[in-house]
Amino acid sequence: MTKELSSVPWWKKGVIYQIYPRSFMDSNNDGIGDIKGIISKLDYLNDGTPNSLGVDAIWISPIYKSPMKDFGYDISDYQDIDNIFGNIDDFKLLLQEAHKRNIKVIMDLVINHTSDEHPWFIEARKSKNNPKRDWYIWHDNKGKRPSNWVASFEMKNAWWLDEKTNQYYLGTFTRHQPELNWRNPELKEAVYDMIRHWLDMGVDGFRMDVVNWYIKDDQYRNNPWKLSFNPIDVQRHIYDRNRPETHDICKEIRAITDKYADRMLVGEIYANDAREAVSYHGVENDELHMAFNFSFLFQRWSASGFYNNIMEYYNLLPEDAWPNFTLSNHDQPRHYSRYREGEYTDAKAKVAAAMLLTLKGTPFIYYGEEIGMASEKIAKKDIQDPLGKKGWPIIKGRDDARTPMQWDGSEHAGFSDHLPWLRVNSDYKHKNVSVQSKEEYSLLNFYKKLIWLRKVSNALSAGDIEFLIKEPDNVLVYKRTFSNEEVIVVLNFTRSKQTVNLDKEGKVLLGTHRYDGERVSLNKWKIYPLEVLILKKISSV
Numbered sequence: 001m002t003k004e005l006s007s008v009p010w011w012k013k014g015v016i017y018q019i020y021p022r023s024f025m026d027s028n029n030d031g032i033g034d035i036k037g038i039i040s041k042l043d044y045l046n047d048g049t050p051n052s053l054g055v056d057a058i059w060i061s062p063i064y065k066s067p068m069k070d071f072g073y074d075i076s077d078y079q080d081i082d083n084i085f086g087n088i089d090d091f092k093l094l095l096q097e098a099h100k101r102n103i104k105v106i107m108d109l110v111i112n113h114t115s116d117e118h119p120w121f122i123e124a125r126k127s128k129n130n131p132k133r134d135w136y137i138w139h140d141n142k143g144k145r146p147s148n149w150v151a152s153f154e155m156k157n158a159w160w161l162d163e164k165t166n167q168y169y170l171g172t173f174t175r176h177q178p179e180l181n182w183r184n185p186e187l188k189e190a191v192y193d194m195i196r197h198w199l200d201m202g203v204d205g206f207r208m209d210v211v212n213w214y215i216k217d218d219q220y221r222n223n224p225w226k227l228s229f230n231p232i233d234v235q236r237h238i239y240d241r242n243r244p245e246t247h248d249i250c251k252e253i254r255a256i257t258d259k260y261a262d263r264m265l266v267g268e269i270y271a272n273d274a275r276e277a278v279s280y281h282g283v284e285n286d287e288l289h290m291a292f293n294f295s296f297l298f299q300r301w302s303a304s305g306f307y308n309n310i311m312e313y314y315n316l317l318p319e320d321a322w323p324n325f326t327l328s329n330h331d332q333p334r335h336y337s338r339y340r341e342g343e344y345t346d347a348k349a350k351v352a353a354a355m356l357l358t359l360k361g362t363p364f365i366y367y368g369e370e371i372g373m374a375s376e377k378i379a380k381k382d383i384q385d386p387l388g389k390k391g392w393p394i395i396k397g398r399d400d401a402r403t404p405m406q407w408d409g410s411e412h413a414g415f416s417d418h419l420p421w422l423r424v425n426s427d428y429k430h431k432n433v434s435v436q437s438k439e440e441y442s443l444l445n446f447y448k449k450l451i452w453l454r455k456v457s458n459a460l461s462a463g464d465i466e467f468l469i470k471e472p473d474n475v476l477v478y479k480r481t482f483s484n485e486e487v488i489v490v491l492n493f494t495r496s497k498q499t500v501n502l503d504k505e506g507k508v509l510l511g512t513h514r515y516d517g518e519r520v521s522l523n524k525w526k527i528y529p530l531e532v533l534i535l536k537k538i539s540s541v
C-alpha cells in the first residue's frame, strides 16, 4: 500500500522543541529571557537549511501575566503577556516570524488553577455570594480540613483557610495557585473563550498543564496514604485527580480546536499508571492528540530497559493514537546528567538522541539538550523554585534543569549581559552553541543531522516500526518503513563491541563510526561501543 506523506499531520512528523522562556535568550539584558530573545534565535532553530537545528514547532512554557510564584504556572491574566517577557505585539511578531520559518508555536495552557492574584480569584474571595465564588473550589470551615489532600509544592494540606469568609479554598500546588471549579459552566465558557482567542490569533496548539487534575471528587473523599520515599508521592490520587469526568472536558476542548485547521493538543498527565495517561487520547481518539509519555524521564540506561519501556508504551496506546517521546523537560533532571558516565557521556547522549529522533512517535527536545546541557547542583541559597525552597532534604527543586541556555563562551554564556536570574552552568566556556557549531562531530551537529535526515525520510518521520531483535540485551535494532522505503536503526547501549547477526544490508545514512554511503551488511556485523548506525535498505536506495 502506498501512503501519502502529505496526509500525515505536522505534529506527527515534526520535531517539537520546548523553550523555557526565562532561560532561553535575554534581549534587553535584565537577566531574564524574553520573547524578543526567542525571536532572535529562530534562525538557530530553523532557518530552512541544515545549518540550523530544523525543528518544526516550539512549545513555550507560560509567558502570560503572572506573579511568578511558580514561574508562570500561576497566571493572573490569561490574555496578556507578562512584561518581563514582553508584550502582546512582541508575541504576535514571534508568531509571524516563526510561521515565516515554518515553525509552529505551541502555548502552555494552565487551566487547572490560576494565580491567587487573578481578578477571578480576587472577586471570588470577596464574599460567599460573589458571582465568581463558584469558579473556585470552596468548603466550609467545620473545625478541620475538608480532606487529606496534599499541596505538592508545600507538603502541607491542600486546603487553605480564607479568614475573611471562613471557608477553605483548594490549592494542590502552592497556596498561591487556587484550583478552578471545572464543574461550573460559566467558568468553562470563560476558559473556552480564552482558548478561542489564542487560536484566532494563530497559535498552533497547546501543551495542557496537569490535565488529570481538572476535576475533583465532589464529595472530597480522602485519598488512601501510601508508603513512599518521595515526600510528594505519599498518596494514591483517587479522589483529587484522575476523575472520569475530566475526559468530557478534554472532548470539549478538542471539539473547539477541531474547528481550526492543523492545531494540536498535547497533555501533561502525570500519573503513576501509564494507562491513565494514554487514556486521554480518548476511546474514539476524540480527546487530546497526544498525551505526554514521560517514561524515558525515569528509565535507567540499558537496551533491555528501553526496549521494555518502549514496547509497553506502544502496546498500551489505543489504536490509531500517535506515540511521543521525551528525554528531558523543565520538571526533571536533564538526561545528560542522568546518564552521565565520565568520558562516555557524550557518546551516550548521541545514542539517546538517535533513539529519540528515530523511534515511531513525535520527539520533544528540551532546550539545551542538543548541546548536552547538564543538571548541575544549585547551591541552597540560590534556589528559586518553590518546590526546592521548602528545605526537604531529598527535594532539591527543579532549577538545575532550568539554567540559562549556553550560547557562547562569553560572560553569562551569551544569554545576557546581566547576571542571569539563575546561574549559568559552570561548563559553559567549552560547552556552548558557538563551539559545537564549529566541531563537525559535536552533539549539536549530530542533532542537526538527525533532524534533517528525518525530514527527507518518510520512514523515519511517519513510518511504522518493527524491532528486529526481540528481547535485546545490549543493542536495539529496529526498522522503520513507509511505503517501500525501509530504514534500519542500530544502537549499541554498551561500552563494549557487540555483534549483530541479521540478514539485512544497507547503506549508511548517518552514523557515529561509519562513513555516509558506506555499504554495511548486518550479517555477523561488529558494532562499536555506543555506536549509532542508521541504514537505508539497499533495495530501496
Ligand code: GLC
Pocket: 070, 073, 074, 110, 173, 209, 210, 268, 270, 330, 331
Ligand atoms: C506542571 C508543570 C510544572 C508546574 C505545575 C503546576 O506539572 O509542568 O512546572 O509547576 O504543573 O502548574
Ligand code: CA
Pocket: 026, 027, 028, 029, 030, 031, 032, 033, 034, 084
Ligand atoms: Ca529580558
